[in-house]
Amino acid sequence: MKGTLDLGRVSGIKVQIHWTFIFLIAWVVFLEVSRGSDMPTVMLSIVFVLVIFGCVVLHELGHALTAKRFGISTRKITLLPIGGVASLERMPEKPKQELLVAVAGPVVNIVIAILLYMVFPIHRFLNLEPEALQESLSAITPQNFVFYLFAANVMLVVFNAIPAFPMDGGRILRAILSMTIDRVQATRIAAALGQLMAVVFFFFGLFYNPLLILIGIFVYFGAQGENVMVQHLALLRGHKVNEAMMTNITVLHPDQSIREVVNIVLSGTEIHFVVSEDQEVLGVLYQSDFIDAMKGKNTDAPVKNFMTTDFEKVGLNEDLADFYRKVRANRKNFFPVLENNHLMGAIDFNNINEYMLIRSSLDY
Amino acid sequence: MKGTLDLGRVSGIKVQIHWTFIFLIAWVVFLEVSRGSDMPTVMLSIVFVLVIFGCVVLHELGHALTAKRFGISTRKITLLPIGGVASLERMPEKPKQELLVAVAGPVVNIVIAILLYMVFPIHRFLNLEPEALQESLSAITPQNFVFYLFAANVMLVVFNAIPAFPMDGGRILRAILSMTIDRVQATRIAAALGQLMAVVFFFFGLFYNPLLILIGIFVYFGAQGENVMVQHLALLRGHKVNEAMMTNITVLHPDQSIREVVNIVLSGTEIHFVVSEDQEVLGVLYQSDFIDAMKGKNTDAPVKNFMTTDFEKVGLNEDLADFYRKVRANRKNFFPVLENNHLMGAIDFNNINEYMLIRSSLDY
Incomplete structure (x- = not known):
């Protein structure tokens, strides 16, 4: 996601904060100022929001570290103004594992709430009469800060239980x-x-x-x-790459010019190309590659100067479901299909969508 | 737009109301009920909202009928909870005409406000002291209904002036x-x-x-x-269809089977096809056509049974800007390009996007 600020890594998981988070802080400040709070209270509210989001990070780490136990890694945790998102590589498909991963987040907040309850005199607030409680909680203060935090963690558990x-x-x-x-x-x-x-x-x-x-x-x-x-x-699931892949594709020679590629693109429906010479796949010329070439006025340059050489390949017999997951996580979603280093075809996201559309129409 | 209720036609322009409009009514009812209003007041609020949206329709008709004077027709006026939208066929490109069309909407509300002011004793409210005014406007009543309406029209003018x-x-x-x-x-x-x-x-x-x-x-x-x-x-602008069109396309014979088409689709990047026999274009087989055929288990049926015969054609020398407008308004965005009834190629939305991407990279 663009416009994020990296906060660091926990157990190899990147923790990021989205830029729109600033709106949440601004909102909190505005609400406090409009109800006439003084400067220390405004600051305390900001600290409170940041501490809550600390709890949200721990909540997401609860999901991520439980998933890790089942061999599923997490790419990152992103904090948005409306909460946190842990980008797990995939969800476990075994119901019991998924249940544990899903429960692990709220459990973290339950643990935090219990710890706060045990360490701080939170029971004093809970024993108050409703009116006295409402009175003493009308504004955030250093005295009720921990109770606010306790209540927020309970709220997080309740809200996530919906x-x-x-x-x-x-x-x-x-x-x-x-x-x-x-x-x-x-x-x-x-x-x-x-x-x-x-x-x-x-x-x-x-x-x-x-x-x-x-x-x-x-x-x-x-x-x-x-x-x-x-x-x-x-x-x-159960279908192979070779069932869906394209075999009728234009394969470029590394010495063909960018101009020739542009003509091929305009005259037909292909936008990404495999570059090959003497039966060997040398690279992929993505749409972005030839557009970059043209922006640099290299219309007469050969394809080999602009092709991507560290492209990902797919095997002919790879499972389509696994491949689909990979494609969804990858921005460059065009892959040459190889078997024993021989080019057999290519596959891209549109191609898979087409395959699914056709398959689902048969099940209709 | 799906989920709309047709209210009728004014000067040939369809007036529709979007289903989410019900949320606005529900919201108004909720707000009134939660502040303890009685039944007649709730009903009056609903009537008020409907009358305001009557004014919004008149506002949009102001745009639409002014545009009509410049030869621009309007497909429909849609009422959303957040206001009205007049779907003009296009905006006039002459600044003076655009200015008149844009101004015509708010002018309608100014006229309504002036008429209300002249016919009803609205000055009585305007002459009140601020506190007395606030008091007499705290809830909607049959007595202040017209003043509310006056104020709402003034608000519409002010809001639209942003x-x-x-x-x-x-x-x-x-x-x-x-x-x-x-x-x-x-x-x-x-x-x-x-x-x-x-x-x-x-x-x-x-x-x-x-x-x-x-x-x-x-x-x-x-x-x-x-x-x-x-x-x-x-x-x-200034470019012609023939510069961007695809010439390297698969042309189907009307007797080819749907199965053959599916194989072509899976093996390559084409999804829509021109159907032709003896140099004559007979129809277009859109993606939705062969998917329909497969849903009906007609895999072995010939293409001619499922092709669309009332397709739109494009001329080789049609202006690309005009064509782009047409494509954006059309769900079926694949068109055979013909010259003297001869098939020269085809053009679709992706194709134009590709052309624009390439052209804009050259201007970089």
Whole structure:
């Protein structure tokens, strides 16, 4: 994601903060100032938000480190104004593992809440009469800071328990459902419930808290995206790259000029090319490569000067589902297909989509 | 747009209401109920919202009927919870005409406000002391209904005067800028200002009115979209279809089977096809056509049973900018290119995008 600030690494996982986070801080400052808080209170509120997001990082690390135990690595943890996102390489498909990974996040907040309760005199607040409690919590102070933190962690647990896939509660639901029914069907149900909850969030957001509007939008499209992915992986599983790959492709010679490539591009539907000489694949000329060449006025230069040589290859018999995951995570989504170093064809994202569209129409 | 309810036609322009409009009504009801309003007040609020949106329709008709005077027709007017949108076939490119079209909307609300002022005793409210005014306007009543309506029309004028392209004020700004500078440059400036204002709307929405969040999102992407379109049209103007069209395409015979088409699709990058026999173009087989055929288990049926015969054609020398407008408005964006009834090639949206990418890289 663009516009992020790296905070460092924990167990090899990059922790990033998204630039829009500044809006959250600005919002908090504005709310405090508009209710007439003094400078120390404003500062305390900012510190509070930062500490809460510290807890969110720990929550996400709960997911990530549990996933690691099942051999699944996490690329990064990103903090957005509406919460954290751990980018796991993939979700475990065994229901029990997925359940553990999903539960591990909220468990971290439960542990934090219990620790705070044991170390600090939080029971004093909980023993107060409702009115006295409300009174003593009307503004954040150094005295009630820890209680606020305790309450926020409890809220994080409660909020994440809502079964709005792809939020934790929704993942837990999907995992539990997949113990008795097909995972694809379980995902469909969890995603539908998630989208329904998203509409509820959106609507509540209009009345109570605008951040809920954003969370609603996030959950709605998140549920849709993950549902589509699971349906797709189910369609592709057991099929091989050679069933979907393109064989009718233009293979470039390294000495062909960029101008010739542009003519090929305009005259047809291909945009990425394999570059090969004497049966050997030397590189890939991505669309971005020839566009770069043209920006540098190198229209007459040979293809070999601009091709990408550290491209990824795919094997003829690689599983399409595994390959689909790889493609989704890769910006350059065009791959030569090789067998014993011989070029057999190429495969790209559109190609797989086409294959899925055709396959799903047959199951109709 | 899907999920709309047709309200009828005015001067041949379809007036539609988007289904999300129900949220606006629900929101108004909720706000009234939560502040303890009685049933008649709730009903009056709903009537008020509907009357305001009547004024919005008149506002949009102001744009549409002014555009009609310059020979530009309007496909429809859609009412969204955040306002109305008139889908003009295109914006006039002459700054003076664009200015008149953009101004015509707010002028309608000014006229409504003046008429209300002249017919009803609105000056009575305006002469009140600030506190008395606030008091008498705390809730909507049959007595202050017309004043509310007057105020809402004034607000519509003020809000639309904000220079947030593509809102009216932004269009007015673009039109005025284009009187002295290049229209492409003027659009770039107006769009940048629009996106800045959108961020401000979004931010204010977090504190004051969640509808502003939605308007902010709408303006942000609207500004981006219109800016891209104007830059593209400028790139394409003066160029002809034959410069960008594909000539290296697979032409199907009407008796070829759907199965053969699927093999062609999977083996290469083409997804739509021209169907031709004896030099005569008989139809187009769109991706959706062969997918439909497969869903109906007609894999062995000939292409001619599923091809689209009322397809649109393009001339070899048609202006690319005009064609681009047509393509953007058309869901089926693949067109055979003909000259004297002879097939010369085909052109689609990706193809034009590729052409623009290549052209803009040369201008880099």
